[in-house]
Amino acid sequence: MNEVTRLVEVRERVLKHNDVVARALRSRFAAAQVYTVSLVSSPGAGKTAFLEEVLRQLKPRHNVAALVGDLATDNDAARLARSGAPVRQITTGAVCHLEAEMVARALEGWDLASLDLLFIENVGNLVCPASFDLGENLRLVLLAVTEGEDKPLKYPSIFNTADVAVITKCDLAAAAEFDRARALANIHAVRPGMPVFELSARTGHGIDAWLSFLESRVATSAAIAGGRPSTPECQAG
Template sequence: MCTTCGCPTTDHDHDNSHEQKHTNGVKHAHHHDAKPVKRSIITIEEDILSKNNRLASFNRALFKDKGIFVLNLVSSPGSGKTSLLERTLRDLSEKLRCAVIEGDQQTDNDARRIAATGVPVRQINTGSGCHLDAHMIMNGTDGFDLDNLDLLLIENVGNLVCPAAFDLGEQHKVAVLSVTEGEDKPLKYPQMFRNSTVMLLNKTDLLPHLDFDVEKCKQYARNVSPGILIFEVSAKSGEGMEAWYQWLKDGAEKG
């Protein structure tokens, strides 16, 4: 567990995002090898995760009962999650009954963008929290007409570490990686890609301007997650979106 942010991931590095978030530029000392601290951390981690897993199982059973296909979009900030959702909803919301939960630390900017598509949306602000959890989703679905929903799309807080550890009761995690982030991210943040069924490789319209190696990136993703499905897409141009839509429609049909 990260002693700085309290998230229960055990194998992540204390990368810049953690250091910046918690220390505002001041280097923070971590004492993972101090025995008394370690023992209490393990106990707390088990408590947090087991409580979350119980609530996630409840959510999953509810979604299954209602026949709703639920996806949890995870990525670093700015990879294009909201843009992909906006385009997907504009293209699919006449064929599928959709709703969205937006997770961000602050602001309802993304919820406003989704609301402009006409799809029901709830914003969850996590404050200093770096991920959504199952309890937030339980509250967030309150007010949606679950009996008349085919697809629930959850945009998690932008962060390639902590959201990987928290089951929300979704059917699948979908990792979004944009070509401006570098092809090595699946190797650097393996848990995120290992726990995801799909990788959306976004912003392919920018490839002519970058050195990004698509084949290398796909190989890295498959090294950590051999069965991962990869769709190369551009939320901006719409290129490649049809294959993603077909996967969504097939999943929503099964419920």
């Protein structure tokens, strides 16, 4: 063939569609003054147990709700609903991560303005969720003491896109021979300066410090938005 080819510059992000939907979600959350936190971790790191405890403690003083993504079953939604908070399950089928569009769909018919805090539990997966913005204010990555201290080095993208890390199952640290200093060094090697909280959802150890951090973030966000001032009952206590 004698066809002449030409190379034409086009600049288009492959995930542009997701980014557009995520941006729209972020605007909706801001307008409704809902602070949104997403949770990512490998399967079994303790996202649901952590979130159960967080919802239980926040419920008396905040309007909280949760979306939970899984490949199949609504077991996690049923567990989270025991807190009394509104919960919706997103069943992704074969899809190994949540996308902004799935979040938007799951929120249909929900009055966001009635909420202060929305948690989005992603599918247990340390690879794919890294690429998908969900419009959240804060992305939290969880790492269990039983997983090994080198997880951050094996999955740098997800740790690098997170805003805060939570080390879970600290009550098992001794049994798992968890090397705390090495875990912290590895987290900070792939995400310098990221705040890290160490806790146990089972014993409740460390939950207060995390909730104080979260509530101060919520208050700052509300103040920046020029919305409701942070009221005393919004402080950790």
